[in-house]
Amino acid sequence: MSELRKDPLTNRWVIISQKRSARPSDFRVDSIHKEHSFCPFCEGHEDKTPNEIMAVRTQEAEANNSGWSVRVIPNKFPVMESEHELQRYGIGMYDAMSGTGAHEVIIEHPQHKMNIADFEPEQIHRVFKVIKARITDLYKDERLRSAIAFKNYGIAAGASMSHSHSQIIALPVVPRNLKVELEAAMSHYKYKERCIFCDVIKQELITRERIVSENDQYLSFAPFASRFPFELTVIPKTHSYSYIKTDDASLYNLALMLKDVLTRLKVALNDPAYNIILHTAPNTTKRPGNPSYWSSIEFDYHWYLEIMPRLTKVAGFEWGTGFYINPTPPEEAASFLRDYDKYMVMDHK
Amino acid sequence: MSELRKDPLTNRWVIISQKRSARPSDFRVDSIHKEHSFCPFCEGHEDKTPNEIMAVRTQEAEANNSGWSVRVIPNKFPVMESEHELQRYGIGMYDAMSGTGAHEVIIEHPQHKMNIADFEPEQIHRVFKVIKARITDLYKDERLRSAIAFKNYGIAAGASMSHSHSQIIALPVVPRNLKVELEAAMSHYKYKERCIFCDVIKQELITRERIVSENDQYLSFAPFASRFPFELTVIPKTHSYSYIKTDDASLYNLALMLKDVLTRLKVALNDPAYNIILHTAPNTTKRPGNPSYWSSIEFDYHWYLEIMPRLTKVAGFEWGTGFYINPTPPEEAASFLRDYDKYMVMDHK
Numbered sequence: 001m002s003e004l005r006k007d008p009l010t011n012r013w014v015i016i017s018q019k020r021s022a023r024p025s026d027f028r029v030d031s032i033h034k035e036h037s038f039c040p041f042c043e044g045h046e047d048k049t050p051n052e053i054m055a056v057r058t059q060e061a062e063a064n065n066s067g068w069s070v071r072v073i074p075n076k077f078p079v080m081e082s083e084h085e086l087q088r089y090g091i092g093m094y095d096a097m098s099g100t101g102a103h104e105v106i107i108e109h110p111q112h113k114m115n116i117a118d119f120e121p122e123q124i125h126r127v128f129k130v131i132k133a134r135i136t137d138l139y140k141d142e143r144l145r146s147a148i149a150f151k152n153y154g155i156a157a158g159a160s161m162s163h164s165h166s167q168i169i170a171l172p173v174v175p176r177n178l179k180v181e182l183e184a185a186m187s188h189y190k191y192k193e194r195c196i197f198c199d200v201i202k203q204e205l206i207t208r209e210r211i212v213s214e215n216d217q218y219l220s221f222a223p224f225a226s227r228f229p230f231e232l233t234v235i236p237k238t239h240s241y242s243y244i245k246t247d248d249a250s251l252y253n254l255a256l257m258l259k260d261v262l263t264r265l266k267v268a269l270n271d272p273a274y275n276i277i278l279h280t281a282p283n284t285t286k287r288p289g290n291p292s293y294w295s296s297i298e299f300d301y302h303w304y305l306e307i308m309p310r311l312t313k314v315a316g317f318e319w320g321t322g323f324y325i326n327p328t329p330p331e332e333a334a335s336f337l338r339d340y341d342k343y344m345v346m347d348h349k
Numbered sequence: 350m351s352e353l354r355k356d357p358l359t360n361r362w363v364i365i366s367q368k369r370s371a372r373p374s375d376f377r378v379d380s381i382h383k384e385h386s387f388c389p390f391c392e393g394h395e396d397k398t399p400n401e402i403m404a405v406r407t408q409e410a411e412a413n414n415s416g417w418s419v420r421v422i423p424n425k426f427p428v429m430e431s432e433h434e435l436q437r438y439g440i441g442m443y444d445a446m447s448g449t450g451a452h453e454v455i456i457e458h459p460q461h462k463m464n465i466a467d468f469e470p471e472q473i474h475r476v477f478k479v480i481k482a483r484i485t486d487l488y489k490d491e492r493l494r495s496a497i498a499f500k501n502y503g504i505a506a507g508a509s510m511s512h513s514h515s516q517i518i519a520l521p522v523v524p525r526n527l528k529v530e531l532e533a534a535m536s537h538y539k540y541k542e543r544c545i546f547c548d549v550i551k552q553e554l555i556t557r558e559r560i561v562s563e564n565d566q567y568l569s570f571a572p573f574a575s576r577f578p579f580e581l582t583v584i585p586k587t588h589s590y591s592y593i594k595t596d597d598a599s600l601y602n603l604a605l606m607l608k609d610v611l612t613r614l615k616v617a618l619n620d621p622a623y624n625i626i627l628h629t630a631p632n633t634t635k636r637p638g639n640p641s642y643w644s645s646i647e648f649d650y651h652w653y654l655e656i657m658p659r660l661t662k663v664a665g666f667e668w669g670t671g672f673y674i675n676p677t678p679p680e681e682a683a684s685f686l687r688d689y690d691k692y693m694v695m696d697h698k
Binding site: 001002003004005006008010011012013015017079080081084091092093094095096097098099148150155156158171172173175176177178180199200203206207224225275277279306308313319320321322323325 | 350351352353354355357359360361364428429430433440441442443444446447448497499504507521522524526529548549552555573574624626628657662668670671674
């Protein structure tokens with residue numbers, strides 16, 4: 001019999017369908033990449049991209065030359081641009097704004113590597129520090145209310161380049177899903193004076209049935225009301241509302257944790273396409289018209305990474321209703337990923 | 350320059366990206382169907398499906414025999430089942446419910462036809478009357494709070510059978526997207542004593558730039574803050590909160606309108622996969638604990654069909670944020686669909 005579960009944060013109901021129960025072997029598909037004959041992201045091809053915004057250099061060199069380990073450039077086809085003056089206007093009964101913001105690409109390795117699961121932890125650590133530096137810098141622009149860092153890996157996840165990269169989109173608004181989270185977190189805090197995420201962490205550590213792995217500072221688990229098979233949350237175990245307040249030592253532990261869970265997914269599901277989204281506090285610079293959910297954000301919100309393997313097709317029902325049908329109970333997903341080494345076979349690299 | 354637009358109903362911001370502007374020719378892909386050697390939905394194969402719930406019969410015959418024009422059966426792999434007693438319970442800090450509900454399949458033609466665009470209007474009319482009858486019947490069960498009728502056409506839209514069919518899922522909750530709509534509609538009504546959908550219709554009829562077609566009773570247009578290229582709304586022009594209150598003469602006009610817009614999509618975009626979702630009032634049977642958004646629903650809500658061609662991949666950014674990037678401004682989509690016959694070519698059937 002299937003069960004309906006409610007996500008405490010978004011109030012979204014999900015059907016966990018036992019009848020359609022799907023094991024990793026039902027999903028094992030090779031991840032497919034879009035390969036171009038020439039990759040502008042590889043070291044030595046710096047002149048084929050827009051000028052860099054920043055780069056971590058391993059040897060002294062001028063900007064836009066070789067000798068870097070992580071490099072940030074503007075997106076060649078940006079959806080948002082910072083040069084535009086921010087304008088808010090009405091069109092008849094409707095509301096609109098200029099596309100003022102930023103759209104950046106973080107090239108995560110000088111060589112043509114694809115999956116961040118195969119990186120050294122030190123390199124993942126560098127990427128995390130660069131993301132922190134970029135969001136910190138973007139938040140100096142008071143027009144920008146939020147910055148979303150995300151990663152598309154594989155064509156099924158929307159990646160148009162195979163060379164490992166992430167993107168940051170900075171917006172003059174707070175996107176709806178983040179707003180819903182912020183409001184839910186504030187409302188829980190008002191009522192209980194506790195962070196709802198800290199409550200979830202405590203609950204998961206009691207039952208442990210949805211936990212995938214754990215280190216000194218981070219926890220990974222399959223959320224109670226997972227929308228998708230093998231959806232995962234990676235979250236700091238102690239309260240922290242903003243990714244950009246995280247110190248470098250902690251980001252090294254995050255790198256270790258990310259490598260751990262991405263390796264589990266790669267082995268258990270045969271290198272699936274996936275998305276990673278960083279959920280973190282919006283730009284809390286004081287300004288007129290601050291929304292109410294700013295008031296206790298340091299205490300009520302908690303940043304995390306959302307990891308979504310792209311294994312199933314999303315049909316009309318999900319789009320139209322915001323109601324998801326998940327054929328793999330998160331307890332089973334977590335159990336498979338805890339014992340992922342059972343899925344390693346001799347011919348698997 | 351791109352523009353951010355806010356959907357008045359969901360408060361969702363969408364980036365309308367001019368730089369990535371995409372015309373129909375950028376999307377023209379053949380719709381792909383999953384074909385099985387044997388189709389259990391075809392007339393004469395009634396013994397290969399679960400027993401029918403209802404059927405429109407053109408000749409007198411016992412149930413589960415030939416001679417029908419529309420046939421309703423339970424889904425063979427239901428995500429919800431009505432036999433289960435409705436139970437609400439907590440699991441630690443989390444909330445859950447039994448999977449009590451219904452999951453039905455409406456087989457829309459006795460022959461192996463695929464796209465409802467190719468049906469006679471009379472047959473589409475029969476399908477609409479059957480959907481009305483089924484939702485009316487399901488709403489007699491007070492446990493069921495909402496019924497979602499939807500259609501997946503083509504593999505990219507999530508269809509597992511190519512034979513034309515729709516589905517109804519009845520739920521013991523109101524799905525999140527519908528709840529958001531109901532609350533927005535109520536709040537607009539409280540403030541202005543007008544239906545927000547009627548306001549949108551009026552606005553669209555003034556500018557006409559997003560209108561695709563119109564008949565005596567229905568309007569089709571590309572919504573101002575379309576999330577996807579060629580997304581369409583089909584809506585009754587006069588106020589009507591519930592699809593199941595619509596009379597049969599009006600449903601015939603709806604059949605004409607649906608055939609019209611699906612034919613336009615088929616020709617202009619070369620038979621794309623698509624989803625259709627019916628947005629209508631939930632089960633308003635009086636019961637204890639009625640939510641506040643029940644109070645003025647007859648006046649503030651307005652049913653409609655949402656049509657979404659599946660032309661683009663949805664990436665991590667959209668999943669994580671609820672924030673969409675649409676490369677085709679709805680004004681351009683509507684203009685293409687108004688002049689769809691320009692896209693007809695000699696070898697096109």
